[in-house]
Amino acid sequence: xxxxxxxxxxCGKSHLARRIAEEKGFTLFDCDGIIEERLGKELVxxxxxxxxxxxxxxxxxxxxxxxxxxxxxxxxxxxVMNDILAKLGKDGWGLNEDIVIDTTGSVVYTGDAILSGxxxxxxxxxxxxxxxxxxxxxxxxxxxxxxxxxxxxxSKRDGESTEEALRHxxxxxxxxxxxxxxxYADVTLVxxxxxxxxxxxxxxxxxxxxx
Numbered sequence: 025x026x027x028x029x030x031x032x033x034x035c036g037k038s039h040l041a042r043r044i045a046e047e048k049g050f051t052l053f054d055c056d057g058i059i060e061e062r063l064g065k066e067l068v069x070x071x072x073x074x075x076x077x078x079x080x081x082x083x084x085x086x087x088x089x090x091x092x093x094x095x096x097x098x099x100x101x102x103x104v105m106n107d108i109l110a111k112l113g114k115d116g117w118g119l120n121e122d123i124v125i126d127t128t129g130s131v132v133y134t135g136d137a138i139l140s141g142x143x144x145x146x147x148x149x150x151x152x153x154x155x156x157x158x159x160x161x162x163x164x165x166x167x168x169x170x171x172x173x174x175x176x177x178x179s180k181r182d183g184e185s186t187e188e189a190l191r192h193x194x195x196x197x198x199x200x201x202x203x204x205x206x207x208y209a210d211v212t213l214v215x216x217x218x219x220x221x222x223x224x225x226x227x228x229x230x231x232x233x234x235x
Contacts, residue, residue, distance in 0.1 A: 026116040026123045026146035027232045030205050032198065033129040033170040034161050035151045036220040040228070041126035047225050050124040056171075058104045059097065059128070079169040084186050085178040085193075094173055102134045109141045116145030130173035132204035139208050147232040150209035152202065154216055162194050175200060 027044065029037040038054070045052040060067065060078050067077050082093045108125060116123075125146065132139065142148060153161060165172075166187065177197035180189035206212060211231050215223060 025229070025233060026112060026119065026125070027229075028125040028127060028142050028146040028148045029151060030127050030131055030148060030209065031129065031151035032153060032161065032201060033172065034164050035129075035153050036215075036217075037126050037151055040151070040220065040223070040225075041124045044124045044225050044228070048122065048229065050122040053108055053123065053125045055101070055104055055108075055126060055128050055131070059100050062100050062104070075170055076168065078171045082171045084190075085172070085174050086180050086186055086189065097171060098130070098133060098173060101128060101130060102138060105131065105134050105138045105142070109138065109145060112145040114145075129170070129201065130175075132201060132208070133173050133175055143208055143210070148208055148210045149228065149232060150205040150212045151220070152205070152212055152214035153198075154214055157216055158195070158198060160217075161198075162191065165194070166190075172197070 027050070029041055031037050038056070041052055041054070044050045056075055056078070060073075060075065063078060063081065067073060067081055070077075070081060072078070072080055078097075082097060083090045085094075105127075112119065112123070123146075125142075131142075174193070174197060177200055178189065178193040180186070180193075213223075213228075213231075
């Protein structure tokens with residue numbers, strides 16, 4: 025069985041993917057981690073590491089280098105996803121190995137060929153976030169930045185600080201992303217933090233296997 029988890033950064037994908045790997049013996053593909061590895065020397069030369077280091081490398085969406093680095097990040101992400109698809113073969117369902125793919129939040133910008141390939145080869149589960157948690161998600165983004173591909177959702181008005189611009193742009197990003205996630209998902213689960221922590225991997229696998 026191959027399971028792909030999609031959703032916003034901070035929605036619990038990585039936590040749940042690790043639990044599936046640890047509790048059920050699935051092989052984990054951590055896409056954020058693989059992208060970090062491929063950035064390698066670029067990060068090391070800047071004294072950066074980890075997902076926070078990738079976010080710092082990418083910069084804020086109004087920084088001079090952002091568009092160039094956003095494009096570089098997307099290129100790496102597409103390479104990683106194509107490599108994973110190649111490993112899954114033509115349909116992913118004839119594998120002897122159980123796999124869980126922990127995608128980045130921006131996987132929906134990698135193009136229809138990759139997303140359709142994932143849908144053909146795996147069961148895609150979208151971890152949605154209730155509106156009641158969006159303010160918390162934004163505060164977490166400010167406190168612990170993750171690399172974010174804005175996809176045209178960021179705008180800055182005259183006289184605004186970067187944080188002010190991020191605050192009114194963030195809901196646009198969430199709306200645009202949510203529509204894309206939902207369009208490709210086989211299963212959509214909208215859960216708050218408490219529900220995610222209690223959600224059993226057995227139940228998720230049952231949902232993933234229900235064809």
